[in-house]
Amino acid sequence: MAELSVPTIESFTVTLIVRRFDPENDTEPKWEDFDVEMYGTDRVLDALHKIKWEQDGSLTFRRSCAHGVCGSDAMRINGRNRLACKTLIKDLDISKPIYVEPIKGLPVEKDLIVDMTPFYKAYLEINPFLVATDKPKKERLQSPEDRARYDDTTKCILCAACTSSCPVFWTDGQYFGPAAIVNAHRFIFDSRDENAELRLDILNDKEGVWRCRTTFNCTEACPRGIEVTKAIAEVKQAILRGRA
C-alpha cells in the first residue's frame, strides 16, 4: 500500500504577557509572561484557554459564547480594546510578545476581570427599553426607512470595549460613556418609541453627550463595527433640535 502523507499543520510559539492581579495576595497588578504553541486558526482566547488549562489554572478571565456574540471577553490586546474571541493571533505581530490587559477605567477585580457595575448602571439610566402606550392588535408597523435610522446601534453587545477605550471615561467615571449613548440612540431614533424626549433630556447633562471629545477610540474599538462617534454626534444634533 502506498504510504499516506499526512500534511503537518504549521504551528508557532508565541509569548503572551498578561497583566495579573490577585486581590488576596497582591497590592497592585503585575505582568506575567507565558509561552504557548498556537496554530494559524487560533485566537487570543484560545491562547488564554491553553494557559489556564495547561499552565496556570488560576488565570482568571470572562468568556461565555467564545464567538463574538455575548460580549464577555473584551480586553486590551496590544494596547487596543478587542474581543479575545475575535482576534486571530496570526493577525497580530507574533515576532513580539502579545500584551493582554483588562479594559481600562473600571475597577479590576481579578486578572482580566473588571467590575462592570458602573457600566451597566449608566446603561440602565437611559431607559433601554421600548416605551409605547398604544395597544395595537398586531405588531407595531415601521417603514424600512425608519428602521434604517437606528440599524447600526441595534448591533451593540454591551462588551464595554467602547466605553473603556474613551479617555474621558478613564478620568471621569461619571460620564455616561459611548455604550449607554449608543443604546439610547437605538430607542431615540425608533419611530415606535415615545420616550425620546426623556432620553434626550437625560443625555443633555453635564456628564451626558457633551462630555464626548470625538477621539474616535470607541468607533475603532467596537467589535461590531458600530460607528459609535457618529451615533453620539446624531444624539448631540437631536438635543440641539429638541427632537429625534
Next chain:
Amino acid sequence: MAIKPAGTLYRGKVGMWSWVLHRISGVGIFFFLLVHVLDTALVRVSPEAYNIVIESYKTPVVGLAELGLVGAILFHGLNGLRVIAIDFWSKGTKYQSVMFWVVITVTVVAVAGFTPMHLARVFGH
C-alpha cells in the same frame, strides 16, 4: 525580559492623538495669552517698564518659541474647525481622519513657509 510595571499606553489612532495635541496646544496658547495680556497691560502702568520687557523678548530663545507659538495656534485653530465639522457636518465623522491630515499638512506647509522669514528676522541683527 523587562516587564513594564505600569499598564501599556492606549494605542488610539489619529482621533485620539489629535485630541491630545489639541489639549497641549490649547494649554500652551493659554499661557502665552496670559503673559501677553500682562505685558501689554504694563504699558498703562509704565511705558518705560513696557519697553524694557519687550526689549527682553528679543533673544533667539524667544524667537524659536515664537515659531512654536505660530505652529500651535495654526494647529489649534484648524483642528478646531475639524472638530466643528465633526459635530455639525453629517459626513464629518466619516472624514475625520482625512481632515486631520489636511490640518497637519496645512500647518506644516504654513510653518515651513514662515520659518525662513522669521529666522532671518531673529538672527538677522
